[in-house]
Amino acid sequence: MLSRVAERVYWQARYLERAENMARLLNVFSTLLLDLPPRTKLGWHSLVEITGTDEAFDAKYKQALERNVIRFLLSDNNGYSVLDMLALTRENARTTREIMPMEAFEQINNLYFFAKENLANGVARGPRHELLEKIIASCQQISGLMAGSMSRGAAYSFVRLGRSLERADMTTRIVDVGSGNLLPALSGADVLPEVNEPYENTLWMNILRSQSAYQMYRQNVKHRVNAEDVVKFLLQDEEFPRAVTHALVTLTKVLGKLPNNTKVSKQVEKTLRIVRQGKIDQLLDRGLLPYIDRLQLEIAMIHQEIAKTWFLPNK
Amino acid sequence: MRVNWKNYNPGNFYDEMISTPGYARQPSRRLASHLKSLTHEELLQKKLAAELAIKTMGISFTVYSDAGNIDREWPFDIIPRIIAEKEWNSTSLGLQQRLRALNCFIHDIYNEQKIFKDKIIPKELILNSSNFRKECMGIKPRFDVWAHICGTDLIKDGSGEFCVLEDNLRVPSGVSYMLENRRVTKRIFPELFEDDYNIRPITEYPDQLFDTLAAISPRPSDYPEVAVLTPGVFNSAYFEHSYLAQRMGAELVEGSDLIVEKDKVFMKTIDGLSQVDVIYRRIDDLFLDPSVFNKDSVLGVSGLFKAWVKGNVALANAPGAGVADDKIIYTYVPQFIKYYLGEDPILPNVPSFLCIDKLQRQYVLQNLDKLVVKPANESGGYGMLIGPQASKKELAEFARRIKADPRNYMAQPLISLSTVPVLCDRTVEPRHVDLRPFVLQADKSYVTAGGLTRVAMVKGSYIVNSSQGGGSKDTWIVGDN
CATH class of the missing domain: 3.30.1490.270 (Dna Ligase; domain 1)
Structure with missing residues (x-):
């Protein structure tokens, strides 16, 4: 398989996964809004911080109002929005048409046109949920189509690499939602913990739901929804497909099918160790942020090793 | 809008479907009455379905403009063009004959140059041609074939006879649109495919192309490594390049994906370097190899030409084949047919x-x-x-x-180009068309069943090129039912 094509296939899968996860993030935030006490203000700015787009956002918008943040992450042309992720997915798919299943390209193409025509409407709360659900479902449909029609050769391996790595990264960001300064009004020292509690639960429950993880959590974790168990589940569960550990284990399996994988495998093993050994209870007490940052850095290193090994033209 | 053939008037032109207002020619009769039976809504629905299918399938071409390159959806008219199989069979023989003669000619001028000695064509005419490549002198490609893929433009004149307008031997494009047009038509007129017509299928083209390319591989093996060389995504025919690569299961490569070592061509892959046997190149001669031709070319591969000269890689079409793709040389092709093949030309020139x-x-x-x-x-x-x-x-x-x-x-x-009916805003109107069949030659030759019909969508216009507002139609070669 050509290095250039491998790179495009990998990015196509990453962008598709990122579009889906971005839609999921926007959905949690929007749903969360409805469950919080009327006077609570959501920290919308944290959404652009979590996605690492705060600089670009601040350059364009003065205030982190809901409609600004949503527009920025949903339909603006800025290289970060769901719409742009889908455009990039399409562009990469268009330039790898010769090896991807034809139907996959058709679906990606359709999804892009749908997004282009409709996503701007999602700035309004009314149609937003339905639109995001449709985006999420379509992304999953495309992933399913590739799973059902691609031979398990190099091309599909790069799809899985891209998807799993992006998923690991985005799941750490979604965990960030829960641990960050999302609820400024509720996190002040003058608020009694027992007042806070129902909303904390709501928050974590929504986070689980955003990852379609609520049911699986319920079946596998016998405790009620609480910060520690949810974070453990999303970061360390071996069996749940959107959990970071599971995504990294998938990577190790895929890597076994690719040539010259030693360096990449080492980096994945290292990242896996850090995830598995994280003491979540202690981390939550001290603040999860530095740990999540570290994880994101290690994940970025995995990408760099992948690029060095397979994408950079040999000689 | 309902189709009323009595109001359809091609004037003095030869119309391929309607002979006199209200009367359809034999092979088109069932299509004409089927169209007439459709309501306005049904026709409109088919038109929309076609547009949607084209958008979904991502059938596009690029228009170069000041505002940047625009990826446009392929313009398509839903009414198929019908050609009787019997007529097509002799046309097809004529096309193969013509390409055989052209290949004899190209091989001759790069080798013995008998044709100059016999004074059939003046030497200066060739040696001054901007497509003559002196670097190709003395080279003998496999089967003595230089032009493996040819897109010949045919038109029907005022009497409805096919004649050749030009031979495209460099990098003719359009075959993917021919194939996609059929896919779209099958989606919108399944009823006609089922019962009414015996339509020759065209889907075999990518296989035929692959066989042609595999036949010229310098390394005899069951699975020659075939690559399609594209200038990249910004080229107007990129859709076609990726389409053909996909259908042949070949690699689609850009110049930067290739490297020449010890006069052999390799692709840069995730496993390291992998040797390429046959390159179906979709870039012009002059950009193929910066060490031989255009020095500034970033599209090509340094050393590619030498690898070809040494016989370590096959190029289709061969460099230098374009010398016969010249409108002056064109006028001599009937003489080439007589000179090289000793046959009378089956298809006339204009x-x-x-x-x-x-x-x-x-x-x-x-x-x-x-x-x-x-x-x-x-x-x-x-x-x-x-x-x-x-x-x-x-x-x-x-x-x-x-x-x-x-x-x-x-x-x-x-030439009073023939017309065919085209679905316009409110009516069906005659528009001028040509036809580009694709002809292959290596160890054997092959002609597509029909080809790409290009339509001048503007009333009265003769310009069918997609880069200048032309459209296209599905083309049916129809046998007796």
Whole structure:
């Protein structure tokens, strides 16, 4: 398989996964809004911080109002929005048409046109949920189509690499939602913990739901929804497909099918160790942020090793 | 809008479907009555379905414009064009005959040059051609074939007979649109495929192309490594490049994906370097290899030409094949057929006048306002003069150009191109068409069943090129039911 094509296939899968996860993030935030006490203000700015787009956002918008943040992450042309992720997915798919299943390209193409025509409407709360659900479902449909029609050769391996790595990264960001300064009004020292509690639960429950993880959590974790168990589940569960550990284990399996994988495998093993050994209870007490940052850095290193090994033209 | 054939009037032109208002020619009769039976809504629905299918399938081409390159959806008319199988069979023989003769000619001028010695064509005419590559002298490609893929433009004249307008031997495009047009038509007129017509399938083309390419591989093996070399995603035919690579299961490569070592060509893959046997190149000769041709080319691969000369990689079409893709050489093709094959041409040329010949040039200059003047080496319909539609200023300008460089021009009478019905906003109207079948040659030869029908979508226009507002149609070769 050509290095250039491998790179495009990998990015196509990453962008598709990122579009889906971005839609999921926007959905949690929007749903969360409805469950919080009327006077609570959501920290919308944290959404652009979590996605690492705060600089670009601040350059364009003065205030982190809901409609600004949503527009920025949903339909603006800025290289970060769901719409742009889908455009990039399409562009990469268009330039790898010769090896991807034809139907996959058709679906990606359709999804892009749908997004282009409709996503701007999602700035309004009314149609937003339905639109995001449709985006999420379509992304999953495309992933399913590739799973059902691609031979398990190099091309599909790069799809899985891209998807799993992006998923690991985005799941750490979604965990960030829960641990960050999302609820400024509720996190002040003058608020009694027992007042806070129902909303904390709501928050974590929504986070689980955003990852379609609520049911699986319920079946596998016998405790009620609480910060520690949810974070453990999303970061360390071996069996749940959107959990970071599971995504990294998938990577190790895929890597076994690719040539010259030693360096990449080492980096994945290292990242896996850090995830598995994280003491979540202690981390939550001290603040999860530095740990999540570290994880994101290690994940970025995995990408760099992948690029060095397979994408950079040999000689 | 309901189709009423009585209101359909092609005027003095030969219409391929309707002979006189209200009456369809034999092979088109069932199509004509089927169209008539559809309501306005049904017709509109089919048109929309076609547009949607084209958008979904991502069938597009690129238009270069000042505002940047735009990826446009492929313009398509839903009414298929019908050609009787019997007529097509002899046309197809004529096309194969023509390509065989052209290949003999190309091989001859790069080797023995018998044709000059026998004074069939003046030597200077060839050696001065901008598509003649002196670097190719003495090379003997497999089967002595230089042009493996040819797109021949056919038109029907006022009497409804096919004749050859030009031979495209460099990097002819359009075959993917031919294939996609059929896919779209199957989606919108399944009823006609089922019962009414016995339509020759065209889906085998990518397999035939692969076989042709595999046959010229220098490394005999069951699975030659075939690659399609594209200039990249910004090229107007990128859709086709990726489409053909996909359908053949070949690698789609750009110049930067390839490297030449020890006169062998390799692709850069995730496993390291992997040798390439056959390259179906979709970039022009001059950009193929910066070490031999255009030094500034970033599209090509340094050392590629030498690898080909040494016989370590096959190139289709071979460098230098374009020498026969010249509108002046075109006028000699009937003579080539007689000279090399000892046969009579099955397909006629359009009558042509050579400006390099004094008498013919005089005639051309005196009758510019009645003729179509073409430069020798332009493609895509650029640089042409259509006399009857030109202004005084344009006529004067062309007279000047012809006198300055007669070798570079030829002229043809304005052929009354045939028409076919096209679905317009409110009605069905006649529009001019041509046909580009694709001809393959290696160890054996092959012609597509039909080809790409291009339509001049503007009323009265003769310009069918997609780069200049042309559209297309599905083309049916129809046998007896």
